[in-house]
Amino acid sequence: MSTKFDITETLDVTGLNCPMPVVKTKQATDSLAEGDVLEVVATDSGSMSDLKGWADTTDGVELLDQAEDEEGGESVYKHYVRKTE
Template sequence: MSTEFNVTETLDVKGLGCPMPVVKTKQSIDSLDEDGVLEVVATDSGSMSDIKGWANTTDGVELLDQKENDEGGETVYRHYVRKTE
């Protein structure tokens, strides 16, 4: 996956567990214009598979990248989703 894109909006879902990261991601992506890129910042490790699965089965979105980083002693998961229609 490439990191060659510009983030349109960032969604912070840190502290939220399944299924809320996906629910909030869908709500935010719906409000973006076509080709907009949403960065989702989560602390739920399940968000890696949940958001990937959601993006792979949802028309109009494309998962661009996912990253796992240690930020201040906390594992943070960043997901980059493009609205394609």
């Protein structure tokens, strides 16, 4: 998948289940500068709704995009979060 934005950092949360993808994403975004984009790579299908819900209710972050890819016969979910403040 090609993105329309520059990825600043990638967070690998594969193998982790709810709520850890959201917890780790929040921790990672706390250390980003305004405008930075975090790519989150997960294997938990629930991360699609969990990260969207978190971003929708959290000031200072914007969910730019989400995608489901197939890697090695396993579904991988990619989320792109921008720090806005």
